[in-house]
Amino acid sequence: MDSGVRFAARSTVQQTGRALVPLGFMFFFVGLSTAVVGPFVSLFLSTAVRADPVRVAVFLVAGPLSMVVSSTLIGWLSDRRSIRRTLLLTAASAGCAGSILTAFVRDYWVLLALTVTVTAVSGALFPQAFAYAREVLQRRGSTRAAMSISTLRMVFSIAWVAGPPVAALLVELGGFRLLYLTAALTYAVAAVVVLCWLDEVGPAPAPDAAAPPVEPPMEASRLSVLRVVAALALLQGAGVLGIQAMPLFLGHVLHTDVSYAGLVLGLCAALEIPLMLAFGALSTKWPLRPLIVIGAGLGALYYGLVTATTASWQVAALQLLNAGLIAAVGGLSISYVQELLPAQPGRAATLAGNALPLSAIFAGPLLGVAAHFGYRTAYAFGAALCVAGLALLLVSPRLAPAARPQSAAAFRRAH
The missing domain is CATH 1.20.1250.20 (MFS general substrate transporter like domains)
Incomplete structure (x- = not known):
């Protein structure tokens, strides 16, 4: 059996x-x-x-x-x-x-x-x-x-x-x-x-009449979902700001050739790939919320440390932390919001996906402020955004996993 x-x-x-x-x-x-x-x-x-x-x-x-x-x-x-x-x-x-x-x-x-x-x-x-x-x-x-x-x-x-x-x-x-x-x-x-x-998925199949009744999956409140989406926008806003500021920070503050920014960003993108696989594997054993919280913490640490860097090699070395932030938030955020709204996968994916264009809107003005006070300030802003996003995630509710319906045969085996 x-x-x-x-x-x-x-x-x-x-x-x-x-x-x-x-x-x-x-x-x-x-x-x-x-x-x-x-x-x-x-x-x-x-x-x-x-x-x-x-x-x-x-x-x-x-x-x-x-x-x-x-x-x-x-x-x-x-x-x-x-x-x-x-x-x-x-x-x-x-x-x-x-x-x-x-x-x-x-x-x-x-x-x-x-x-x-x-x-x-x-x-x-x-x-x-x-x-x-x-x-x-x-x-x-x-x-x-x-x-x-x-x-x-x-x-x-x-x-x-x-x-x-x-x-x-x-x-x-x-x-x-x-x-x-x-x-x-x-x-x-x-x-x-x-x-x-690709085939049209079609409506959900009718439940097995012989299966025991299953309660509909619990959904988060609208306020809780918006809080999570706001956290994702803040975290991704830090990422957008960091990418936009990187050539300027390396060139004007650390006095490095601007082409080095491409190497740093390419290194981060390369590190994201195995880390996304790692976070994806962890998601089969751990709830998504703590994994995204870990990513937010790595982001706050990354931006705080970059603010204090004095050499370009230090920025490159810190890309592992940045890749951890992107892998956790970018790789798991849509699944997390879909868990909060299990009956509305399209709306959930859209809400999580909209966090990125929304973040790009407020990242631009922050870069303008950093241009006035010094591009190191952009990474201080990034650290603040990550801390704010982390705080919103920590106060978001913990939902019990949605109940999964069993087939009649599986139910009989279990009982």
Whole structure:
């Protein structure tokens, strides 16, 4: 009997793995599409579009805000109808169309209109892919949802390791037109993966009439969920601020060649990958909340220590702590919010995903303040953001794990 149970469990794991392979490919190409464009948006606006600093700032705020609104509406819709595959295809198609148009349009106001409409819709691709993965795992009875989703998030990080260097080469070879056409191609590949290999998940199956009744999973209150999302925004805001300030801090404060910043950031991205796997493995044995709390603590320690550094090698050595923060928060946050809202995977993934664009909005002004008082101040701000995020996580509630329904046979064996 035990060997039969183990065989069934192993078979379920293998089937789940095969189901998530197409999603892994899609995550890589979605990550690549954002990684080749994201670091060069400001340069594109200031050089190719010739926008002044005020217009650049408006563009950089309007984009994330419109993406938050669009993703929220799409997340609300996705939990009410079984159309998640359709939404993935729509978002990927919107990203492809927006990138093609951006490759040829150079009028600022037309580009701004594209950003707050078509490109904003493409922002739903990231959270909806996580929501789709969660539903696939739930339908297959997987007990390793957090680890699987953390692995998919790691694939996204791998794309970000490769994306910026590829983007720099593309700009050098063919300018921004080639850059955005390449981004359109990556979105198109993601759409093909959805169209050819992903099935609509469909409504949840009816419960087994012979199985004992199971209470619906406990959900956190709205205030508790918002508190957790605010904590995630603060923690990711520290990350955005740290990335933006790194070249300036190394160049102006530690008097190091600015190119060293690329090596430091690349080192951090490389360290994230094994750490995401490690945190994902720990998530199968530990609750997610303490793991994310550990990540927040590593972040507070990292930013506090960088504030006191006197040499660039010290900043490089501390990237292990920074990678721990990104691996824990970036890899597990969506799964954690989905545990808080188990019946609403789309809304949960959207709320967790919206933390990043929201963090980018307030990271910019903090960098401006740091430019006035010294770029070392940016890391002091980062430490404060991590401490605030850690405090919010510590006061968030501990939820009991959601009850898992058993089959009739399993119930009889247990009793």
